[in-house]
Amino acid sequence: MTFRVAVAGCTGYAGGEALRLLLSHPDAEIGALTAGSSAGSRLAEHQPHLRPLAGRTVAETSAQNLAGHDVVIMALPHGTSGALAAELPDDVLVIDCGADHRLADPAAWQQFYGSPHAGSWPYGLPELPGQRDKLAGARRIAVPGCYPTTATLALLPGLTSGLIDGRDVVVVAASGPSGAGRAPKPHLLGAELMGSASAYGVGGVHRHVPELRQNLTALGAEDPSVSFTPVLVPMARGILATCTAPVARPTDAEEVRRAWRDAFADEPFVELLDEGAWPQTQHVIGSNAVHVQVALDEAAGRIVAVAALDNLTKGTAGGAVQCLNLALGLPERTGLSTIGVAP
Numbered sequence: 001m002t003f004r005v006a007v008a009g010c011t012g013y014a015g016g017e018a019l020r021l022l023l024s025h026p027d028a029e030i031g032a033l034t035a036g037s038s039a040g041s042r043l044a045e046h047q048p049h050l051r052p053l054a055g056r057t058v059a060e061t062s063a064q065n066l067a068g069h070d071v072v073i074m075a076l077p078h079g080t081s082g083a084l085a086a087e088l089p090d091d092v093l094v095i096d097c098g099a100d101h102r103l104a105d106p107a108a109w110q111q112f113y114g115s116p117h118a119g120s121w122p123y124g125l126p127e128l129p130g131q132r133d134k135l136a137g138a139r140r141i142a143v144p145g146c147y148p149t150t151a152t153l154a155l156l157p158g159l160t161s162g163l164i165d166g167r168d169v170v171v172v173a174a175s176g177p178s179g180a181g182r183a184p185k186p187h188l189l190g191a192e193l194m195g196s197a198s199a200y201g202v203g204g205v206h207r208h209v210p211e212l213r214q215n216l217t218a219l220g221a222e223d224p225s226v227s228f229t230p231v232l233v234p235m236a237r238g239i240l241a242t243c244t245a246p247v248a249r250p251t252d253a254e255e256v257r258r259a260w261r262d263a264f265a266d267e268p269f270v271e272l273l274d275e276g277a278w279p280q281t282q283h284v285i286g287s288n289a290v291h292v293q294v295a296l297d298e299a300a301g302r303i304v305a306v307a308a309l310d311n312l313t314k315g316t317a318g319g320a321v322q323c324l325n326l327a328l329g330l331p332e333r334t335g336l337s338t339i340g341v342a343p
């Protein structure tokens with residue numbers, strides 16, 4: 001089954017990664033490529049690695065230019081996709097990589113984004129219990145934020161098995177600057193980034209806090225609380241999330257390991273590493289894989305779960321393609337690799 005797909009935001013990091021993956025997807029025919037101020041330029045100026053598309057010209061992002069496609073992937077700044085999606089027919093599969101349609105609670109949206117809520121769409125994290133059924137046949141999908149994908153997958157087995165207490169979750173996650181997009185920002189200058197690591201969005205103010213809380217609730221946590229601290233580190237891509245939570249009942253290392261192993265046994269992209277091996281971002285770069293490891297810290301009475309993924313692949317564009325496959329009834333792994341790049 002061939003589908004024709006447009007990518008809005010084709011000059012950005014997420015749009016470029018979506019195109020990289022779609023070029024290897026056997027069923028994808030790449031249609032319109034649109035952006036904002038770069039409209040009229042050649043794609044090769046922005047995405048020189050995408051040689052098969054080097055001759056293509058970037059069009060303006062408009063409902064008119066996005067018409068006539070089976071799938072539209074939106075990799076646009078927050079606040080841009082709602083009005084645009086409303087102009088597209090209901091039978092077109094629209095996958096939004098931005099935050100606009102992720103939160104079900106309008107008050108949480110208003111508090112953390114400070115703009116009118118565009119509404120919520122099926123959440124594009126297939127690994128959540130029951131979520132694949134909601135994504136099959138869906139025509140609007142909200143791809144999660146990259147930090148929430150990483151931390152939610154790390155913690156998932158602990159919550160679904162009842163081993164961890166969701167009322168005191170702590171997440172510290174290191175990310176490469178590609179997570180911030182391509183638009184120039186002073187704190188992303190090479191001289192600020194290189195050889196340095198820095199926390200930001202500290203103290204419960206990062207906009208992924210309500211999304212994390214929403215996910216913990218979806219995993220069965222009652223009245224969850226999450227303290228989230230993101231850390232910027234000098235690597236182009238990748239997220240490493242260290243997540244801890246108190247044990248909900250007496251347990252041992254064997255039971256903890258079994259819960260994590262069983263939860264991911266049938267997952268195509270999430271893997272519990274062998275005992276003693278800890279996730280490294282390098283091992284998942286360019287792939288849709290998520291590497292997870294877990295330990296019981298008996299002295300602290302907490303479980304520690306660590307996950308690594310590529311923010312641009314499983315954290316955005318790979319997650320989008322995985323959801324696209326599910327929505328169109330294609331095998332979930334189509335066009336997606338779990339093989340990383342090393343060193």
Ligand SMILES: NC(=O)C1=CN([C@@H]2O[C@H](COP(=O)(O)OP(=O)(O)OC[C@H]3O[C@@H](n4cnc5c(N)ncnc54)[C@H](OP(=O)(O)O)[C@@H]3O)[C@@H](O)[C@H]2O)C=CC1
Nearest residue numbers: 009011012013014035036037038075076098179181182183
């Ligand atoms: N980077 C990441 O790791 C992740 C990103 N996301 C989400 O994906 C989306 C895109 O992120 P990212 O690729 O990093 O961002 P970039 O800044 O790299 O790219 C943004 C894209 O949107 C286009 N654009 C900007 N303003 C407009 C506008 N007003 N109308 C139409 N097009 C516009 C830009 O085009 P132009 O070149 O013309 O400016 C560019 O193609 C964001 O919502 C982000 O939150 C989600 C998870 C992870």
Ligand SMILES: CC(=O)N[C@@H](CCC(=O)OP(=O)(O)O)C(=O)O
Nearest residue numbers: 099145146147175176177179180
């Ligand atoms: C390093 C960095 O700046 N990261 C981004 C998160 C990127 C992402 O996944 O999230 P959205 O899709 O919600 O933008 C941030 O902290 O805002």
